[in-house]
Ligand SMILES: [Zn+2]
């Protein structure tokens with residue numbers, strides 16, 4: 061049996077282990093993908109540390125995958141061997157729930173998650189269901205495209221779903237994988253973009269990415285700074301810090317939206333009167349449309365800023381991401397493009 065290299069987590073909290081294992085065989089409606097690049101996302105911490113309902117071990121994380129189709133489990137009119145494709149967080153739809161039966165697959169009640177329900181892209185090969193594959197435009201390298209499949213799709217999806225329009229002030233809370241794409245998307249959508257991050261270290265990079273304003277939350281009160289400009293129409297929270305997120309409500313304009321796009325368990329502390337007084341709202345967002353995100357990124361020249369690591373250095377890449385040191389997305393370059 062041919063073997064491949066893969067990173068596995070054997071139990072919640074255990075180390076990333078590089079192993080040799082059999083290359084899996086695709087079943088009906090599945091493709092075997094030879095992985096070229098896989099982004100390292102905060103969502104992968106659910107595999108490393110546990111906490112996702114139904115997650116079983118050992119498990120290979122990774123859900124920002126770009127690679128080439130190596131094998132198809134059943135004949136397809138559309139998908140071909142050698143085609144370059146991407147897979148994000150959504151790993152499949154159940155096809156049986158009320159939403160799926162209506163054709164509203166993205167509202168599936170029992171969806172599969174890549175690198176959670178099945179092994180992900182920290183490996184030389186991965187199995188993916190064909191209904192969630194996306195064609196990667198040739199203008200993007202595999203390393204560039206990978207972060208767009210989760211970080212990019214989530215951020216652009218949240219922005220397009222919000223009430224903020226061109227000319228509005230928005231704020232991006234947290235400058236990491238999602239945040240650095242959020243700045244670029246916001247600017248390309250014609251918005252005035254304020255970035256809220258801790259310390260001065262990332263200020264120059266924020267401006268380089270197109271931000272109009274930088275708020276250092278170690279030395280400034282972000283809500284007060286936003287209110288000096290009339291308040292934000294929407295604040296997109298990418299930093300997993302419930303206390304900091306809660307304090308941002310006071311920086312929203314009348315009717316403004318606080319939209320949370322980061323995994324965080326601690327409860328928010330927001331009083332109803334803070335919301336009522338200025339008709340503000342708090343909501344969460346997950347997912348989006350990968351094909352639209354790739355198209356928008358090519359059209360507007362939005363490219364992720366990445367640090368490349370070989371598969372063997374997945375632990376280093378993950379630790380830099382978790383400690384917010386990475387500028388701004390770590391991507392495992394697994395095989396040559
Ligand atoms: Zn992700």
Ligand SMILES: [Zn+2]
Pocket residue numbers: 153154155156157158159160167168169170171
């Ligand atoms: Zn379903």
